[in-house]
Amino acid sequence: MSWTYERAPVLSDSQFAMWSQLLELRVGISLGQHQRQFLQSQVSMRMRELGEESFSDYFHKVTDAPNAQLEWAILIDRLVVKETTFFRHKPSLNFVGQHLQERLARGAAKSSYDIWSLACASGEEPYSLAMVANECYRQASQGPNFSITATDVSRVALALAKSACYPERKLEFVPQSYRKKYFVENSAGQFQFQHPVTERMCFSCGNILNLDDMPMFEFDVIFCQNLLVYFQQELRKKLLDSLVEKLKPGAILVIGLGEVTTWVNDAVERVQRADVQAYIKSADNN
Template structure:
């Protein structure tokens, strides 16, 4: 498309300095439909300015002068797949941090510590972080599991998978490298055990933790195609809030299908209300929304 290129001409540079016109109702609806169709996520009217800001930043980067032209490039352009991946990264990446929900991670630790020791000795624990962003959550899960195994004086037999719809954040997560500020507030003994200094005021996860965590790109609308099965722990927090209620229930049902009998599903507080997922038993907790999969699939 003629309006899309990487280096704007001097004439075009003039409009790059101007504020783009506001997005009209029809254009906003068009983007709402596209986002929900491709990702399942809804964008309420009060987030129109968020969409405008992120679209306009990207449009200025590539020299695109109108929302309509950019929409057509995303849908029909020769680089549509790559451009869509970049845009999804801009619109979905949220702030995350290590040990973001301490109560939830304590629940995970309690769950592991109360498993039959013989079971932990013979079978690897498999955990899955859904919507893992840049990796803080799955690496935290790995640290929690490692601490539990050490406390039980067992060999560290476990693995963690992180999945996210954004390819760029998955690539960043794989590096296991973070800015030093990401560790602010973390217990000093945990820092010392699991991180080491790296270049340019960054830190990196130690090898024996990073090697136990793998990452993959996955859209939660495609859970029926996900290769994860028989998971002992599924951690899915701060993701469902972006979906309609009926789709939240569908996602949770599909996640439950991937749990092993007796497996633990952890969601964010308030992300699912007034509904009991079939085959799951609610964990009694005031601070964490979690379920255990029944040993037999009772409905």
């Protein structure tokens, strides 16, 4: 069979079910029928690169064959890497800034202010959080004392994040003053995030389904937007319960608007704002 001249194979009902079950088992992603074409095109593209002709044979290559783990890592990069920009949802970022400003104003942030950016993709979100936090400390006339842990399941996305080099279109919502302060344009017209604040950032590979293997310390902010939407409702609630356990007293959990509607956890209270979906953990002398 020649991929150059033949049509790509069509994903059958049973094969779609097989691949969907694998994705849900390994990374929690639940695919609907409307995403069938996306799955077929992405898997087919990788099969073409390898000269594979059968979805079932390729399924074996990512599950049972030698080097299956490596091939799975390559494929999952194609399936989960999301397009994003800096300051994608300003109300949520502003809320984090307000939370930190209040802590600084009452002298409650003497220890490190620790932020976790979950599903950080190519890095725009954690760098946005870094700029917000750094400006809060500057406005309070205090030296920066914060850390940002950024995790994603995609090693390719993490490599892009660590390179910190972006096309101008990604900076559409970055204030001009921040552009001048945090970015340097290179000879190729790309913008390099270049600031000492990067010393306070750590990027690492992690799967939200394996939270026990992810950062063990507690955070002041867990920022988890546009990730839960890929999971079934019951799994979303279980993951949120687990994230609450990783919050410091008085800390906040920020998720995407509408990602959960009926979740309740006695340890947190939803923030009463229409433009942000966030929860604050009960404080103990914080």
